[in-house]
Amino acid sequence: MKKAVISGRNLSLGYQKGDRKREVLHGLNFDLYTGQLTCLLGSNGVGKTTLVKAIMGRIPVWNGKLLVEGKELSALNSKELSKTLAVVLTEPIVAGNMTVGQLVSLGRTPYLNWSGYLSAHDKQVVEEALISTQILEIKDERLSEISDGQRQKAMIARALAQDAPIMILDEPTAHLDLVNRFEIMQLLHSISQSQNKSILVITHDLDIALETSDQLWIMKKKEKLIAGLTEDLIVKGLIDSLFSKEKIHFNSKRGKVELENKLAKLDFEGDEYLAFWIQKALGKANIYDVKSPVKIHENPFFIHYEGLEFSSIQEFVAFLFLGE
Amino acid sequence: MKISRNGILLAGAFIVLIFSLLLNVSLGSVSIPMPTILEGLFSGSWDKNSYEQIILNYRFPKALVAILAGVGLSISGLQMQTFFRNPLAGPYVLGISSGAGFGVAILILAGSIFGFASNAMNPWAVAVAGTMGAGLILVLVSLVAWRVKDSMTLLIVGIMFGAAVSSIISVLAYFSGAEALKLYTIWSMGSLGGLGWAQVTLLSVVILLGLIPVIFSIRAFNASLLGESYAASMGISPLKLRWLMIISTGLMSGAVTAFCGPIAFVGIAVPHVARIIWKTADHRILFPASALCGSVLLLLCDAIGQLPGSAQSLPINAVTSLIGAPIVIGLVLKRNFSKEF
Structure with missing residues (x-):
């Protein structure tokens, strides 16, 4: 059985300015487990960052309990907390003069004395962090000279060097290209398993979160936090609760988010998946009625329609468009 | 064992410092040959009594003040730049120089208006007035620092205090006589000379005191490069660092300004030069x-300001800005400035 390292019990959080109190989150219940990658999903403004701030100890708990390894979070001092929890934030790093190695070494800060001298053990931990994030070879390069994906890996390595059982990352894949997004999330997933860490990732990349996370937390405004095994939530149809707008929905068969476009009625003969993409293209062109049957030939691809042949979907759509 | 590039550069810079010191001491309106100076320093016997006077009681204290001011202002500037994560921050952003200027303005300008000025350019009187002014502003800024949460607010408050105090100085200047105005203007141009051994000793003690908090916050400053949130997540208290920084820069740049006047440029530019050279x-x-x-x-600026061989000398502020600005512009253009921070 996996152990819960962070738990919320009927947790309420918010901000206070003078006498005015604004409650952002109410009655949250959750558990973050060791050795698992958990993704926190929710639209902008539901309070994801507020929850992270509370877990980082930067804002007080209003009501309920926030437990870290069984103890009240507020009972930990900043030094103990820094050895329990490491973070990767959205804040940009301005120190371009720093090398990747120096950045990762900063992760050792909680263990150092005032002079910042790194012991042999500290250096070894830093090297291991560089190796497990696959950036050892760019150790001496400056932060201003590496790519965004590499910089994000360096930030993850810094958090690893902090040697804390819990890691929280706030949108680590923002600004990255698709390949890097998958790579970063895959990396986090493998770290959570190989180093038995609890990793919580706040993200807006639903597709990648579904692909890589063990647990999913879904936050909605003024509603309870939905938590569970990723696949359980898919099967129960709970992913759809992320979308309040009716036009967008989650297709649990395809595992992806779709615009609910009306699809053209198509009387076809041929491969179903090819017909699907033809329907999609027709839907974008606002063509919903195809009078005659369509024959789709797969290899080589062509469309047979009313005695004519089209070698691409574009030609077919253009023909129908002119015909109307 | 591998000797690091940084270590070699530091040793090199130390040697340059020794040469700069000797050069500084040997130059001036009276030309004294270098061998004579070295012989006098090491054996204690001088060719001429006047040489001993000039070297030991005028040029040497002045060179020491140059070193102390250089250390105090540069290290204050570096602390401010890292803490505020702002490449344009300097030792004076918290209003310390305006505060010292305010104290001196009260002494010289208000003194001339209300007729209590006597012997206004006595260095002790000026230093006491400057210290009191800088201390007053520091106390006010600290009261604010106690209340505000983020460092950017503190920066803005510091600059606003400086602006408010400067306007009071302008009012005083408007109503004061030509004589007092000139005295004040000369003070505000900065001066490394004119201090006796007693004052130099006091300045050294204050600078050393100001360096103590710096030594104990090296780790915290490194962590602060990533910003307050990251620093806090690594167990660093930004609030504690803020107080150490206010005490340290208050002592160092406050003392330098009280004794030497507001020396422009050094505190902002030198940390950048160090970053560029040491990478x-x-x-x-x-x-x-x-x-x-x-x-x-x-x-070096002081040596140039002597206008060697002539009886005239330039105010230190004119030289630091005139010589230093082109150097920094050159360095900055050669390397990408924003990436070096």
């Missing part, structure tokens, strides 16, 4: 590097 963001290197660069810069 590092590590404060274990940057603090000593900035101190060395600042000392060398002020010694």
